[in-house]
Amino acid sequence: MRRGRFEFLGLMNVAAAGLLAPSLAPRLSSSIASSNLDGNGRSPLGDSNDVLNPSQAGYKWRLVLAYDGTNYAGWQYQLSPPTIQCVLENALTRVTKLDRKDLCLVGSGRTDRGVHAWGQVAHFTTPFNYDSLEDVHAALNGLLPSDIRVREISPALPEFHARFSAISKVYHYKIYNDAIMDPFQRHFAYHCVYKLNSTVMREAAKYFIGKCDFSAFANVSHNDRVQDPVKQIFRFDVIDVGPLLRLEVEGSGFLYRQVRNMVALLLQIGKEAIPPEIVPMILESRDRKELAKYTLSTPPHGLCLVSVNYNESHLLLPPGRPASSFGRHHSVTKCKLPFY
CATH class of the missing domain: 3.30.70.580 (Pseudouridine synthase I, catalytic domain, N-terminal subdomain)
Structure with missing residues (x-):
């Protein structure tokens, strides 16, 4: 009491x-x-x-x-x-x-x-x-x-x-592909000094699109939750923005380190060390050890969760509740500096 x-x-x-x-x-x-x-x-x-x-x-x-x-x-x-x-x-x-x-x-x-x-x-x-x-x-x-x-x-x-309630998530992974790293990008993009072939990376990324078992691209999780390895990838785009390469992936959900592992394989393909056709072979294996033969995970700082998408019906505002807040601007109605 x-x-x-x-x-x-x-x-x-x-x-x-x-x-x-x-x-x-x-x-x-x-x-x-x-x-x-x-x-x-x-x-x-x-x-x-x-x-x-x-x-x-x-x-x-x-x-x-x-x-x-x-x-x-x-x-x-x-x-x-x-x-x-x-x-x-x-x-x-x-x-x-x-x-x-x-x-x-x-x-x-x-x-x-x-x-x-x-x-x-x-x-x-x-x-x-x-x-x-x-x-x-x-x-x-x-x-x-x-x-x-x-x-x-x-x-x-x-x-x-x-x-x-989420129906999809969008992640971006940024790669700075130049001999010298932009210091303003160092916390938000992975620096790759090898010249990447973005055309073959786009070709390889298409193999990820669709619903399939991504066990080969998932690290062992540190928690005890059992996750369904079958996920659906709706799109996987490779976009050139000058020296910056932005990989955009949207899916129904992702396994532990799945995005970073997919990007790591695309990097090896972009270096032309392995062909794009390696992607379906590794997917079909459903074995993380198979991916480990070709690459390790990319570092985390290039990855960003950009958006989480929901059905419109789940985003309706309940009756009797306040309006959403997106922050407010301040305004100056009178100059406070004296005139000389």
């Missing part, structure tokens, strides 16, 4: 700060009583298996995130070295005054150490509604380090799930 009273007072403080709809404050005690989102067997670590029960009292919020993954040990929660989820949860707990187990933060996928994102999607829950999301948005970005930004925050339907 004492703990519930302190939680209630903490949430009242959020209301006073303008982050919580004041009209909901009197009902918070009953909301908190039903907001133990860990009560149905959910992992306290906010695992991707967490699913909010639509019949349970609570409000769900969708985030679109961009981050430079250089200084982070990937997405998945851990305290040291820091991860994106850990830093984001710290900011959310300060803004919402909720415990991380109550937030149930879930990402669309677990980007690896050093991998970047422009369109990572996540969701979290609160036992209360908001009148406006602009203040929450500004508060989050004010607390987060400059290499992590919340690009968008929106109310979400109860059935929306950042991971399980």
